Amino acid sequence: MSQDLNDDGYVLSRTPREYERLRVQAERWAPFTDQVLARAGLGSGMSVLDAGCGPGEVMRLMGRRVGQDGVVTGVDIDPEVGAYGLKRLQGEEACNFNFHTADLLSGETVPGAPFDMVFCRFLLIHMDDPIAMVRRLAALTRPGGVLVAMDYVIAAALVAPPDPVLVRGIEIMNLTLAAAGRSLDAGARLASWFREAGLPMPHGTDLHGKMVVTYPDLQLAEGVAGFGPKAVRLGVATEEEIAALPDRIRAVAARGEHCYHSPTVGAAWTWVGNPATA
Numbered sequence: 040m041s042q043d044l045n046d047d048g049y050v051l052s053r054t055p056r057e058y059e060r061l062r063v064q065a066e067r068w069a070p071f072t073d074q075v076l077a078r079a080g081l082g083s084g085m086s087v088l089d090a091g092c093g094p095g096e097v098m099r100l101m102g103r104r105v106g107q108d109g110v111v112t113g114v115d116i117d118p119e120v121g122a123y124g125l126k127r128l129q130g131e132e133a134c135n136f137n138f139h140t141a142d143l144l145s146g147e148t149v150p151g152a153p154f155d156m157v158f159c160r161f162l163l164i165h166m167d168d169p170i171a172m173v174r175r176l177a178a179l180t181r182p183g184g185v186l187v188a189m190d191y192v193i194a195a196a197l198v199a200p201p202d203p204v205l206v207r208g209i210e211i212m213n214l215t216l217a218a219a220g221r222s223l224d225a226g227a228r229l230a231s232w233f234r235e236a237g238l239p240m241p242h243g244t245d246l247h248g249k250m251v252v253t254y255p256d257l258q259l260a261e262g263v264a265g266f267g268p269k270a271v272r273l274g275v276a277t278e279e280e281i282a283a284l285p286d287r288i289r290a291v292a293a294r295g296e297h298c299y300h301s302p303t304v305g306a307a308w309t310w311v312g313n314p315a316t317a
């Protein structure tokens with residue numbers, strides 16, 4: 040499925056370069072994600088699902104928490120990103136990892152369900168109907184288990200001092216998501232999506248931000264490359280602009296004269312069913 044344009048509406052590319060960008064992005068959010076997993080109650084011996092696992096870096100954190108008596112299952116609609124992640128994990132970590140290729144919205148059961156914890160990060164923002172996905176994830180969580188979601192508040196992104204090339208990079212990502220009908224404030228809407236899906240309001244929430252000097256950070260340039268084909272398809276940018284912009288961003292970023300204030304990440308977790316049965 041290595042391709043630039045996706046029939047399932049996913050706005051990012053499915054290429055080795057984009058898988059690597061996701062992996063590097065995951066490193067940035069690893070400490071916060073691990074803190075959320077701990078606060079949401081992930082512990083030794085549990086079974087946990089990473090929904091839309093991508094290259095599997097959250098599965099790595101989960102594996103360290105559940106240990107060798109636990110099981111970590113990843114599901115992604117893209118078999119190649121799963122294979123890319125699983126190979127690394129099995130070589131580097133001592134835990135029971137499984138990966139299954141599936142469209143989580145299809146309603147098919149996932150081997151190992153129901154799980155003690157179901158988790159998704161940067162998945163709901165890519166959904167036409169995030170509430171339908173929350174319902175589906177709740178159905179995969181055992182009664183008394185916990186559903187955890189983390190997502191971006193994209194509107195928080197900015198660069199200081201403003202530079203036209205860097206600002207255009209941010210704009211292309213925002214406009215592409217908006218043109219695809221995605222919620223730019225996904226991370227702030229998690230609680231309301233839980234509620235609309237019939238779940239209780241979260242019993243835990245958090246929010247985290249990052250600000251980095253643009254050198255040696257490459258996320259903005261790589262992000263534009265990842266969003267590029269869909270940005271062209273949706274009329275947000277021309278092919279010529281997308282071909283040139285990542286290198287132009289890299290050149291400005293290399294000066295190390297700017298700070299990139301990344302989109303912030305919101306987190307929320309809630310019980311599914313009655314916590315008394317946990």
Ligand SMILES: C[S@@+](CC[C@H](N)C(=O)[O-])C[C@H]1O[C@@H](n2cnc3c(N)ncnc32)[C@H](O)[C@@H]1O
Nearest residue numbers: 065091092093115116117141142143144160161
């Ligand atoms: C932006 S990536 C995030 C990956 C990972 N969760 C992380 O935080 O690094 C979103 C992932 O969700 C997957 N995805 C999108 N729609 C899906 C669906 N309907 N069922 C399963 N996976 C899906 C994509 O293929 C992609 O790998």
